Amino acid sequence: TAAVLSGRELAAAIRSETAAEAAQLSAAGTAPTLAVVVATADESSAWYVRSIARAAEQVGITCDIVDLGREATGPEIRRTLDALSADDRVHGVILQTPLPPGVDAQEMALAIRFDKDVDGANPLSLGRLAAGLPAFAPATAEAVVRILEHHGVEPAGRHVAMVGRSTVVGKPAAHLLLDRNATVTVCHSRTRDLAAVTSAADVVVAAAGRIGLITADHVAPGAVVVDVGTNPTVDGGLVGDVNATSVGEKAGALTPVPGGVGPVTTALLLAHTVQAASTLRQS
Ligand code: NAD
Known part of the structure; x- marks a missing residue:
């Protein structure tokens, strides 16, 4: 069964670093x-x-x-x-x-x-990101990369299948992964034979907003799967884009929902805010 790649410890580490910087800035x-x-x-x-x-x-x-x-x-x-x-x-x-x-x-x-755009929502930020210039990435896209790195999954040289091409997740995450020397295939709703593409990848990132889209048929044995999906359920819960039961038996590792990408996203928003405060203060 797949290892659980929690985001909670990483989120806590980012938050405590952010709290220390916030205290310093406030004192100043x-x-x-x-x-x-x-x-x-x-x-x-x-x-x-x-x-x-x-x-x-x-x-x-x-x-x-x-x-x-x-x-x-x-x-x-x-x-x-x-x-x-x-x-x-x-x-x-x-x-x-x-x-x-x-x-x-x-x-x-x-x-x-743009220097206050802590969730990378301004198209200028995405353009700068694509061009390799300093910019805040959308927190969710950055969380994907950070959670992989935190668990020792180096993107460099790996084939990553990014499922979703939105401007808030898929596209910026693809750029961040490319910058870290991954080989990135971006899939979307018009991709023909999604399972064939994703099951050829070392890492599958699911950001489609479709409950249970990614099943065991979509992943190679031992692959790493990052579930970005946060789909509300009728009983007030939250489920991802990955069918955790079937994928969990085949993948090597899987991020949980909740408790995976979500907490890291929130922590990064705060980290970006402190970073912006520090930069703006010096300008
Ligand atoms: P979106 O609707 O803007 O984009 C979805 C993308 O998935 C599109 O590019 C579409 O082409 C693709 N897609 C849809 N159905 C598909 C299919 N059957 N096969 C292949 N590709 C398909 O959504 P978004 O804003 O990018 O968000 C995606 C998911 O991530 C949602 O569940 C959202 O709630 C979640 N999300 C989570 C966080 C977080 O902090 N964890 C933050 C933002 C978004």
Whole structure:
């Protein structure tokens, strides 16, 4: 059976490092501050925002939730992001999704100043990432790489099948893995014979948002599987994109849901905020 690649210990390590840096910055007169802009009444989004706020406070980061309500318009959201980008007191800015119908997240995120873009939502950040220039990667994409490295799975030279090509997970994760010298195949909903592609890979990263998409037929014996999926279940639980029962009997290692990529993602958001505070302070 597959080894369980937990994200909890790594998340705790990142949080304690972040807490130490936050304390230093605060003592020096810069209280690291993260602003989360919300324009939805979505329940799972509200749950996620509360968990970020709680985690931030625990490491000594001030978290401002700016709730514009689900009636917010594009120009309103943009003005808010502009104001936060200009506010010296704020070091990190996140725009929570979903957004009201007709409001495009990437279009809005262009208003997040790139050195405060701690979740890599501004298309400029993704472009810089692709070009190999310094930028914040989306926390989830970075979490994929960090969890692999933490468990001693070096991407270099390995064939990674990335399932999903979204701008928040699949594409940035593919770039981060490429930068670490992995051979990356990016799969998506139009990929013909997904199982043939993924079962040829050493590492399968599932970020499709489809419950149970990845089964034993999709993985090579002994492969490493990272499950990014966070799909809500009817009973209020959370399941991944990987059928853990069938994959667990064939894969060499598998990240759990919950307790895998998720906690590392939140920890990295906080780490990025402290990093932004430190950089902005010196500029
Ligand atoms: P998305 O809907 O934007 O993108 C999904 C991608 O998967 C698309 O590129 C699509 O082509 C591909 N896809 C869909 N069905 C497929 C199929 N049958 N075969 C192959 N590819 C398929 O989703 P997203 O925002 O990238 O998120 C993906 C998953 O990751 C979701 O479950 C989401 O909840 C989760 N997520 C988790 C975290 C975290 O912190 N753990 C953060 C962000 C997203």
